[in-house]
Amino acid sequence: MATNTDKNLYTVLFATGMVIIVGALLAFLASSLKEKIAENKRIEKQQNILYAMGINENDESSVEFVSKDIVGEEFSKYITKQLVITGTDVVEDNNAYLIDLKKEEAESKAKKRARRLPLFIGNKDNTDFYIIPVRGKGLWDAIWGYVAVNSDLVVQGVYFDHKGETPGLGSNIKERFFMDDFKGEHIVDGDTFKGITAAKGNADPKNTNKTDFEVDAIAGATITGDGLSAMLKKDLKMYMPYLKTLKQ
Amino acid sequence: MGLLSKKDTKLITDPLADNNPITIQVLGICSALAITAELKASIVMSIAVLFVLGVGNVVISLMRNIIPSKIRIIVQLIVVATLVIIVDLILKAFAYELSKTLSVFVGLIITNCIIMGRFEAFALANGPWRSFLDGIGNSLGYAVILIIVGFFRELLGSGSLLGIKVLGDPIEKTGVYAFGYENNGFMLLAPMALITVGIIIWVQRSRNEALIEDN
Numbered sequence: 001m002a003t004n005t006d007k008n009l010y011t012v013l014f015a016t017g018m019v020i021i022v023g024a025l026l027a028f029l030a031s032s033l034k035e036k037i038a039e040n041k042r043i044e045k046q047q048n049i050l051y052a053m054g055i056n057e058n059d060e061s062s063v064e065f066v067s068k069d070i071v072g073e074e075f076s077k078y079i080t081k082q083l084v085i086t087g088t089d090v091v092e093d094n095n096a097y098l099i100d101l102k103k104e105e106a107e108s109k110a111k112k113r114a115r116r117l118p119l120f121i122g123n124k125d126n127t128d129f130y131i132i133p134v135r136g137k138g139l140w141d142a143i144w145g146y147v148a149v150n151s152d153l154v155v156q157g158v159y160f161d162h163k164g165e166t167p168g169l170g171s172n173i174k175e176r177f178f179m180d181d182f183k184g185e186h187i188v189d190g191d192t193f194k195g196i197t198a199a200k201g202n203a204d205p206k207n208t209n210k211t212d213f214e215v216d217a218i219a220g221a222t223i224t225g226d227g228l229s230a231m232l233k234k235d236l237k238m239y240m241p242y243l244k245t246l247k248q
Numbered sequence: 249m250g251l252l253s254k255k256d257t258k259l260i261t262d263p264l265a266d267n268n269p270i271t272i273q274v275l276g277i278c279s280a281l282a283i284t285a286e287l288k289a290s291i292v293m294s295i296a297v298l299f300v301l302g303v304g305n306v307v308i309s310l311m312r313n314i315i316p317s318k319i320r321i322i323v324q325l326i327v328v329a330t331l332v333i334i335v336d337l338i339l340k341a342f343a344y345e346l347s348k349t350l351s352v353f354v355g356l357i358i359t360n361c362i363i364m365g366r367f368e369a370f371a372l373a374n375g376p377w378r379s380f381l382d383g384i385g386n387s388l389g390y391a392v393i394l395i396i397v398g399f400f401r402e403l404l405g406s407g408s409l410l411g412i413k414v415l416g417d418p419i420e421k422t423g424v425y426a427f428g429y430e431n432n433g434f435m436l437l438a439p440m441a442l443i444t445v446g447i448i449i450w451v452q453r454s455r456n457e458a459l460i461e462d463n
Contacts, residue, residue, distance in 0.1 A: 029338075
């Protein structure tokens with residue numbers, strides 16, 4: 001070999017060259033795929049919202065969304081109204097589902113303004129579903145989801161997802177056995193808001209008691225479960241002023 | 249095998265048993281603990297590592313004569329991180345569902361010591377074809393242990409395999425649960441993965457005395 005790869009100058013030049021090449025490659029790839037990725041995320045949101053209100057292609061134990069090709073149609077068919085709630089102000093906004101909860105939370109805090117809360121109203125078989133987006137912290141990273149309630153504030157379905165929970169443990173919050181447990185759970189006791197807790201060692205593993213505000217936690221995923229319970233308490237509570245008006 | 253010479257074949261078969269990356273080289277333990285609570289996660293991780301190590305070893309091997317030795321570890325890190333990010337971006341754009349399954353593994357692949365270990369120990373000193381075989385061999389060796397550990401942890405911890413309840417329903421008390429059998433929740437926690445790996449090492453060394461170090 002002619003070049004001496006131990007020289008300082010060579011090392012510096014190599015490092016510089018490598019950073020420029022890799023940086024350019026990744027920047028090019030990221031910006032050229034950006035639109036496609038954003039579109040996939042938009043479709044996913046629609047699929048998640050529909051999933052929570054029971055529009056999905058689940059069989060026995062799998063989690064299947066409505067297919068990508070028809071999700072746009074299905075979304076406009078079943079989601080009759082999208083609202084943005086700001087304090088006591090309620091306006092309709094057909095792009096409410098595109099509100100980024102993370103950005104909105106940070107922005108409303110920084111600017112000290114009331115948070116804009118998106119709410120989706122769906123209708124299936126003449127029943128109204130009120131679908132609430134939630135977002136919180138798991139063990140490693142963000143967790144989020146959608147909770148569909150009826151006008152009696154009884155949960156009709158949920159969808160949870162996560163960014164980086166432990167595979168096989170915390171990541172199971174998006175499995176059927178966990179999500180299906182929420183169906184029929186109440187979130188209010190009379191007029192008091194209770195939320196739903198993923199409880200360890202409760203005496204009700206079959207989850208027959210739907211008014212205990214508890215579902216069975218996942219073994220080995222305590223912190224994810226606690227984060228999920230906290231997320232439900234905090235985010236559902238923000239919607240209570242509006243949701244209470246439904247109950248009359 | 250007509251395709252591979254005897255020496256090349258050893259590159260694939262050695263890591264499966266006598267030079268296994270997890271049980272003998274003791275590399276990649278962290279990910280073996282983290283993701284083996286379920287068999288499915290073990291399999292997904294094995295496939296991801298197979299791809300990254302195979303390609304990464306070839307890339308490093310092609311660059312081996314121009315990499316300055318002072319910064320070689322950083323160069324290796326950049327290569328593996330770039331590879332993983334490229335794959336992640338492409339999956340997000342064209343196979344979104346698949347990328348959702350893999351997203352939690354991305355960080356674990358980049359920090360997997362098997363990858364850095366094989367770059368450093370093999371690819372830097374050998375040609376691309378041999379490095380490729382070494383990458384495949386070592387990731388298969390990694391996969392074998394991951395799948396064994398995942399099998400026992402899921403079976404004894406959750407009573408299921410690949411999500412299918414093979415032992416009956418623990419809540420409805422059917423199958424073996426009807427006789428009073430209980431799942432062992434301990435198996436789902438990380439320490440039990442270490443103990444399972446320990447048992448594998450024990451079995452392996454007691455069958456082959458050449459593997460026992462003198463002290």
